[in-house]
Amino acid sequence: MAGKVIKYERDNIDTDVILPGTYLKLHDYDEIAKHATEGIDPNFHARVKKGDFIVAGKNFGCGSSREHAPIALSHCGITAVLALSFARIFYRNAVDGAFLLPIEIDETAYKKISENDQLEINTQKNEIKNLTKNEVYSMKPFSDIISKIIAAGGLFKYKPD
C-alpha cells in the first residue's frame, strides 16, 4: 500500500465530523463519500486521491456507531487511517466491513509524518516507510484474528480455522 498523507493534528476526531448526521439518510456509498470529513475539512473530497492515508491523534472515530463513517472515508479512496488510538466501534466497523485499515502508530511516527508525505505501508512487516523523508516507523501489529478478518476481506468472508 502506498499513498499520500492527509494529516489532522488533533485527538477525538468524532464520527459526526467524519460524516455529519444529516447524510445518514443516504444509501449510496459514493454519495455518502462526497461528504467525508465535511465537519472539519470541507475541501477533503476535492483533494483526496485513491490510496491516500489519514494520519490523526488519539481516539479517532469516537462517538456514534455509524458505519457510514469508515464507508465515507473508504469510498473516497482512503485505504488506511493511521492514528495514535481508535474508538472501539469505528475500529470494528473498519475491519468487519473491510472498508479500511485502522493502524495504530506511536507518538514518534505521529510527530514525524507530515501532510503530503508519501508513505508505503507493509502490514506483513508492521512497517511504515516514509518515502518523502526516507524514514521507517513501526506500526502496532494487528491481533491474530484481526489479521485473519482483514486477509479474508471482512467478517462475512472470514472462516475460523
Add this chain to the structure above:
Amino acid sequence: MPQTLFEKVWNSHKVTEIDGRTLIYIDRHLVHEVTSPQAFDGLRLNKRKVRRPDLTFATMDHNVPTNNRSLPIVDQISAIQIKTLETNCKEFGIELFDLHSPYQGIVHVIGPELGITLPGTTIVCGDSHTSTHGAFGAFALGIGTSDVEHVLATQCLVMDKPKTFEIRVDGKRKHRHAITAKDIILSIIKRIGTAGGTGTVIEYRGEAISDLSMDERMTICNMSIEAGARAGLIAPDAKTFDYLKGRKYTPKNYDELVDFWKTDMVTDNGAKFDKVFTINASDIVPQVSWGTNPAMTSDVTDTVPHPSEYANGNKSEEDAAKKALEYMDLKPGTQITDIKIDRVFIGSCTNARLQDLIEAADVIHGRKASPNVRVMVVPGSQQVKKQAEEIGLDKIFQDANFEWRESGCSMCLGMNPDILSRGERCASTSNRNFEGRQGTGGRTHLVSPVMAAAAAIAGHFVDVREWL
C-alpha cells in the same frame, strides 16, 4: 473465585472461542431505520434469514419528524429510509413499532419501557447509546452495520473480553432536584476523559448510584460511550424489579427470574476490577459543557477555562481547547452563567423519560420562556408522551411557550428537521456537543433537564440550585 456482575453476564453468554476471541450469544437485538438497511440488503444478497426474529425488535426514531404525525414526511430521502425499515421488518418477520404505533419512540427509551430490556441479558443495537440498557444490569453495546448483519444472521457477536472498570459514586447529592444524574455522569467524564473508559465495561456502584431511580440510572449508563467505554452497567435491585414488573414483554415467569437476578446478578464481595475510579456525590454541582466534547465541561459556578489551564501542560489538549472555544465562540474567563442561549432542547435517549420531563416542568413555576429563546420538549416515546399528558405536563410546557412535540431523536443528532442554524447556541439535554452535531455550525452546551428549563426561562445559564 469472586466475579463481577459483568463477568457473570459474559461467562453465561459464551458460545465458543474462535482464534482467541469469544463468540457471545445475543439475547435482544434492537433495530432502527438508519443503521439497518445495508444489513438487510446483505441478508438478501446472501439468501440468509433472520435467525431469531422473535428476539429482534424495531422502531424508527433517528430521522423522524417530531411535528404533526398525521402529515406525510416532507423529506423524501427520510421517507424512503422509514419505508425501507417497514419493508424489511415485514419481509423478515420482525416486530416493528412504526410511526403510528403507541409504542414508537427512541429505541433506548422503548426497550426498557416495554420490558424487552432485562437484567443479565446481552443487548445490541446499531447505535452507540445502547449502553443505556446497562441500567438494568444488562451487557448492552452499540455495534455498526456489519455487526448488525452478523447478529441478524447468527444471533451472535465475536468479541474480545473487555476489562472491568468500577466507578464508585459515594455519598449523597447535596440537592436532590438541582443536581441530577446528568451532572454525575458529566462530572465523571470531565475527570476521566473521553477515552477514560476505553476497552472496559464500567460498573457504576456506590450509595449515590443506589439512590438513583431507573430513569436516572439510564442517564448515567447512556453516556458510558462518551467516556469511550464499551458498555456501562448497574446491578439490578428492588427498583429494577419494580420497574420491569408487568410490562408488555416482561416474561411470564417473572418472579422466578427476580429470585435469580437477586442472588446471581450482582458483583460478588471481593471481586476485583481491572480499574477503579471514585468520586463523591456531595462534591458535584450542576454541570455545563463549554467545548466540543463531553469532557470539556465545567461547574455552573465556574468560568470558561483558559486552554492552557484546562490542558494542564498537554499541548494537544490545549490546541483542542483553543479550537473548541473558537468553534463555540467563547472567551476564556466568561462566567458560565453569562452565556446567552438561542435554543433549548429537552429530549434524547439521555434525558427524555418521564422523570426528566417532570423535573423540567417543576422549574417553570408559571413563568415563560425568554422571548429570544426557542424551546423544544421532545418526549422519548409515545408512552412517555401519553403519561406526561395524563399529568398535565404538556400544558405546563405549552403555557411557558415550550413546544411540546412527538417522540424521536429530534435535535440530538441533526439528521431530521429539528436542527440548529449556523451560529445558534443551544442548551441541550442530549449527549454529544461535537462540532456540527445538532446542525452545521450549531453550538451545543450539554446540561440536565432542570438546567435546560431554567436557561430557557432566563435566556442564559443559571445555577438551578437557586431556583429549586
